[in-house]
Structure formats: structure tokens, C-alpha cells
Amino acid sequence: MVKAPAVNDDLDRALVRRYLDGERAAGDELVNRFHRSVFNVALRMLGNVQDAEDVTQTTFGNAFAALDSYDPKYRFFSWIYRMTVNESLNTWKRRKNLVSLDGSFDVPAAGGASESEAEDSVQRALLKLKPDDRAVVVLRHFVSFSYEEIADVLEVPVGTVKSRLFTARDRLRESLVAAGA
Amino acid sequence: MLTPHEQELIHREVDGETTPQERVEVQKLVETRPEALALMTSLRALDALFREVPDRAPPPRVMQLIHNAMPLNSRASPGAGRTQGTMQTITSWAIQQWNGVTNLMGESMSTKKVLIIATTAVAAIAIIGQAVVGYSPSVFDAGTIGAGDGMSGVQQAGRYKGRPMSEDDVTLSNPEIHALFQNDQVLRLVKSEVFREAMRDNAFRELQSSEAFHQLMSSEAYRLLMSSEAYQQLMSSEAYQQLMSSEAYQQLMASEAFREVTANEANQQLLASDAYRAVMASDAYRDVMKSDAYRAVMKNEAYRAVMKNEAYRAVMKNEAYRAVMKSDAYRAVMKSDAYRAVMANDAYRQLQSNDLFRAVSRSQSLSEAFLNQAMRVQQ
Numbered sequence: 001m002v003k004a005p006a007v008n009d010d011l012d013r014a015l016v017r018r019y020l021d022g023e024r025a026a027g028d029e030l031v032n033r034f035h036r037s038v039f040n041v042a043l044r045m046l047g048n049v050q051d052a053e054d055v056t057q058t059t060f061g062n063a064f065a066a067l068d069s070y071d072p073k074y075r076f077f078s079w080i081y082r083m084t085v086n087e088s089l090n091t092w093k094r095r096k097n098l099v100s101l102d103g104s105f106d107v108p109a110a111g112g113a114s115e116s117e118a119e120d121s122v123q124r125a126l127l128k129l130k131p132d133d134r135a136v137v138v139l140r141h142f143v144s145f146s147y148e149e150i151a152d153v154l155e156v157p158v159g160t161v162k163s164r165l166f167t168a169r170d171r172l173r174e175s176l177v178a179a180g181a
Numbered sequence: 182m183l184t185p186h187e188q189e190l191i192h193r194e195v196d197g198e199t200t201p202q203e204r205v206e207v208q209k210l211v212e213t214r215p216e217a218l219a220l221m222t223s224l225r226a227l228d229a230l231f232r233e234v235p236d237r238a239p240p241p242r243v244m245q246l247i248h249n250a251m252p253l254n255s256r257a258s259p260g261a262g263r264t265q266g267t268m269q270t271i272t273s274w275a276i277q278q279w280n281g282v283t284n285l286m287g288e289s290m291s292t293k294k295v296l297i298i299a300t301t302a303v304a305a306i307a308i309i310g311q312a313v314v315g316y317s318p319s320v321f322d323a324g325t326i327g328a329g330d331g332m333s334g335v336q337q338a339g340r341y342k343g344r345p346m347s348e349d350d351v352t353l354s355n356p357e358i359h360a361l362f363q364n365d366q367v368l369r370l371v372k373s374e375v376f377r378e379a380m381r382d383n384a385f386r387e388l389q390s391s392e393a394f395h396q397l398m399s400s401e402a403y404r405l406l407m408s409s410e411a412y413q414q415l416m417s418s419e420a421y422q423q424l425m426s427s428e429a430y431q432q433l434m435a436s437e438a439f440r441e442v443t444a445n446e447a448n449q450q451l452l453a454s455d456a457y458r459a460v461m462a463s464d465a466y467r468d469v470m471k472s473d474a475y476r477a478v479m480k481n482e483a484y485r486a487v488m489k490n491e492a493y494r495a496v497m498k499n500e501a502y503r504a505v506m507k508s509d510a511y512r513a514v515m516k517s518d519a520y521r522a523v524m525a526n527d528a529y530r531q532l533q534s535n536d537l538f539r540a541v542s543r544s545q546s547l548s549e550a551f552l553n554q555a556m557r558v559q560q
Contacts, residue, residue: 039239053243060247076397118233140196141231147198166192174222176230 012076020067031060034077037143038084044138045088045131047123051095055087062087078152080109081143085135085153092131125175136161183216191217195224432464 014087018026036057042055050056063080070079126134139145139153147165185193187210194207210217300538424430 008239028248031244034440035244035247036239037238039243040237043237044234044338049240053240057246058237119235120231122230122234128518141228147196162189162192165196166189169192169224169227173227176227 009075013072016067016070016072016076027064030076034080035060038080040142041081041084041138042088042091044083044123044126044142044170045134046091046095047127048095051091055084055091059083075152081139081153082155085139088109089131089135094116121176121179124179125172128175129168129171133164133171136164137168137172140165182211182219183214187214187217191220192224195221195228238248 012030015026015030015033019030020045037055038059039052041053042059043049046052046055059080063083070076126137129137136150137153139150140147145153147158147161154161158164190203190207190210192198194204199207207221211221212218362500
């Protein structure tokens with residue numbers, strides 16, 4: 001489970017404002033708040049560490065380049081995760097002909113064997129989902145977003161979020177059962 | 182068979198998205214309908230499985246790359262463009278590294294480091310080569326380095342262009358330069374075939390003849406960096422010498438992707454370029470990053486001082502420096518076998534720690550003395 005930063009819109013807006021006013025440390029704090037969860041979202045979306053690194057880097061690069069145009073009436077976390085998901089989807093499209101759905105991802109094992117097995121099983125099942133459905137699952141289960149927050153990030157109705165999530169879960173359960181997980 | 186509404190209720194219950202009334206409804210369903218209990222159990226198990234998946238820490242270099250991509254905001258410093266911001270960002274980030282954030286330096290950062298080191302190496306070879314091979318690269322033509330003694334550099338260089346110098350001609354009166362040419366390492370280097378090959382190398386000559394290279398060599402920022410104590414110490418460090426002579430470093434410098442990056446970097450398109458990614462993914466780059474020599478340089482106090490050095494920052498902002506980086510001639514030098522051979526030459530490596538060699542290769546005054554002496558020889 002990703003340790004996503006607690007949603008704190010006031011803090012994020014303040015950090016953006018301070019950064020735009022020239023306080024570099026505020027930009028650092030924004031990065032510190034979100035870089036880990038952004039990386040993990042990209043990793044689960046793509047199942048590839050190198051791609052996740054690229055997406056993370058590109059997302060923040062794009063975010064800071066466009067921060068001048070950021071509208072504080074919108075939530076920063078929605079903005080940054082939307083960029084992450086979109087960049088992940090773009091990367092997925094570019095790589096889809098190269099990525100084998102039956103296991104060419106390279107998520108490294110960390111810790112005990114059971115952790116690695118769970119990670120392998122989940123990642124393989126995730127990669128079998130349609131990218132749009134995968135995004136919903138990742139935001140729900142790895143970032144613990146509510147339906148409304150997911151809808152905000154993906155800019156789709158809450159009903160669409162629920163539909164995608166429930167359908168995706170059914171497929172995940174089928175995949176995991178088939179894989180013996 | 183559960184209705185779609187009943188299934189949704191159970192999903193929402195698992196997600197904590199039900200109202201108190203709906204929770205009661207779900208509870209009744211689970212208690213009275215085996216299929217509801219089965220779905221609930223299955224979804225709980227799925228959720229538990231997701232929770233077993235660990236949170237991954239991104240590699241340290243990701244953080245560094247993010248910082249490298251973070252421009253200083255233009256609103257904060259209206260006069261500063263993205264270029265300046267990026268340079269400052271990189272430098273300040275480097276300083277943070279030394280404060281113990283991580284021992285592994287960022288990749289973009291290191292790209293810039295090897296650039297300045299490589300440029301310096303080219304300059305050092307150029308100056309020492311002047312004495313032996315005797316061709317007249319126009320790095321000395323326009324006068325800034327050679328200017329002095331009431332004679333413009335152009336005039337001095339013009340006089341110097343008379344004929345190739347032989348070893349016997351180098352009877353330098355300046356004690357430091359004289360001593361330099363008494364040094365076995367200098368003689369070993371300048372007599373070596375690899376060095377002469379480098380001097381004959383068209384790419385090398387073109388680079389030295391380029392206006393951009395000349396401007397860099399004659400820039401105040403470059404001179405200040407070359408003469409800084411920190412830089413001198415770095416040049417003489419064992420770690421630096423090992424890095425310079427390592428196969429991985431040389432392969433990196435010779436790689437097409439790296440050269441593309443140097444050009445793109447000059448255009449401030451680094452982070453978005455395919456070439457940059459190619460460098461990041463190259464075996465040579467990763468080998469350099471993993472090498473003990475590189476890590477030793479990164480931890481080197483002198484190196485850290487250079488990174489904080491104002492002159493270094495000024496060089497990195499220097500238009501001439503950037504122009505050199507993107508010049509075809511520089512690229513050609515970086516990939517030339519002759520250059521690589523000199524870098525790997527034992528004598529050259531040993532010279533890096535020779536005070537006199539370093540003094541000649543970085544000092545404006547000694548460069549002038551060297552040229553003046555050379556011209557006297559011709560007279």
C-alpha cells in the first residue's frame with residue numbers, strides 16, 4: 001500500500017504559492033510530499049521500474065514547468081496524479097507492443113518471499129486490466145482515494161469510477177484465482 | 182443471484198463508501214445471502230492482497246532528476262531565464278547531496294560534471310601539445326590568452342605561427358615552464374605516439390580552432406575555475422585520475438548518446454531529449470555511476486568545493502562553454518580514439534597530479550609566459 005501524503009489542499013496551495021513567489025524550499029517540499037506516491041502509482045500502472053522512474057521525472061518536470069498556469073481553485077493532488085496517470089497511459093501506449101502481458105515487468109523483490117509473491121501476483125493481474133480500469137484500481141487500492149477523489153483525478157463521473165472499479169475487481173479476482181493466488 | 186444494486190452495495194461497503202443505513206442493509210445481505218457473503222469475503226481478500234504489496238521507495242536518482250527538472254520560478258527572478266534556473270538548480274542540488282542526502286549523485290548532475298572535466302582535459306592537452314607538435318591552433322590566435330607585454334595576442338600568435346617547434350627548441354626561460362619540460366612525465370607524454378596522434382587529429386585541431394572553444398578558454402570564469410584551489414586539488418586526486426582513465430568513463434565520453442546530450446544540454450532541452458534518456462540507460466553511464474572511482478570523486482572534498490565554486494557556476498552558465506559542448510568539433514574529439522588514448526595514457530594521468538603541469542594548463546599567466554617563451558625561441 002502506497003503511503004500517499006494526507007490530502008491537505010491548503011498546505012499544497014500554500015506551497016505552490018510560495019514556490020511561485022520564489023521560495024525554492026516550497027518546491028522541494030511539494031516534491032517530497034508527492035514523489036514517492038507518484039512513483040508508486042506509475043510503477044503499478046506500468047509494472048516496470050525504469051518506466052516508473054521516467055514517468056515520475058516527466059510528471060514533475062511537466063508540473064513545475066506548468067506551475068505558473070496552475071489554478072489554485074483546483075486541488076493540487078488531483079492535478080499531479082492526473083499528470084501521473086496520463087503520463088503512465090502515454091508510456092503504456094508507447095510500450096504496449098513491447099510489454100508482454102504474461103510477465104515482462106521488473107518490479108524488484110523487497111523483503112520476504114510472501115511479499116514478493118503477493119506483489120508479483122497483483123502486478124500481473126493489474127497488467128491484464130484495461131489501462132483505464134487499472135488507473136481506477138491503482139488510485140483506489142494503492143493511494144486509498146475515495147470514489148470522488150478518483151473521479152476528480154481522472155475527470156470522469158463518480159458513476160464511471162464505480163463501474164470501472166467493480167468491473168476491474170471482478171477481472172482481478174478471476175485472474176488471481178486462475179493464477180492460484 | 183445478487184442484483185447489480187446489491188453487488189454495488191457490497192463493493193462500496195468494502196471501500197468504506199456506504200452510509201449508515203446502507204451498512205445495515207449490507208449486513209443483512211451478508212447474513213442472509215450466501216452469495217453476498219462470498220462476494221464480501223472475496224473482495225476483502227482482494228483488498229488484503231493489495232495491502233500486502235509493499236510501498237516502493239523510488240531510487241535516489243529519481244529524486245535528483247526531479248530536482249534537476251525543477252526550474253527556479255521566473256516570477257521570483259524576472260531576469261533569470263529557465264537556463265539560469267536550471268543551472269542554479271543543479272548546483273544547489275549538488276550542494277544538498279554533500280549534506281548527506283545520498284551518496285549517489287544525480288545523473289544529470291554528473292553529466293555536467295564530466296563535461297567540465299572533459300573540457301578541461303582538452304584544454305590541458307591543447308596547451309601542452311602546443312609546445313611539442315607546434316601547430317598553431319587558433320585558441321591562441323585572438324589574443325586573450327596570449328595578450329600582454331604590449332603586444333596583442335593576435336600579433337603574438339601570428340609571430341608564433343612560423344614553424345613547428347622541436348623538442349630542442351623548448352628552452353624556456355621561465356623557471357616553472359622550464360621545470361615542466363624537465364619533468365619526465367611531461368616528456369613521456371609529449372613523446373608518446375598517442376599524444377602526437379591526438380595533436381594530429383583533425384577533430385582536435387578543429388575544436389581548438391573554433392571560436393567557441395577560444396572564447397571558453399579565454400573567459401574569466403573558466404580561468405577562475407582553473408586556478409581555484411579546489412579545482413587544483415580535484416585534478417590531483419587519485420579518485421579523479423582513476424575516473425578519467427576508466428574504460429567506462431571513456432566509453433561514455435565516446436558514445437553517440439552522450440554527445441547528443443551535450444548538445445541538447447546546451448540548448449536546455451536535456452531532460453526532454455531522447456538522447457538524455459539514452460545516456461541514462463547506457464551501460465557506460467551506469468558503469469561510471471557504479472564505479473568506485475566515480476563515487477570517490479563524488480565524495481571528494483575538493484570536488485565538493487568545486488561544485489560550490491562561483492567560478493564553476495559561472496562556467497556552467499557561460500555561453501561559450503555551451504557553444505563548445507554543442508560544437509561538432511567537440512563531439513568529434515570526444516569520440517576520437519586519439520583523445521581516449523591520451524586520457525588513458527599513464528603519463529597523462531600522472532601529470533594530472535603534477536603541480537607544474539596543472540599550473541601551465543590552467544593559468545593565464547603561465548600560458549602567456551609559455552607563449553612568450555615560445556615566440557622568443559622563434560626569434
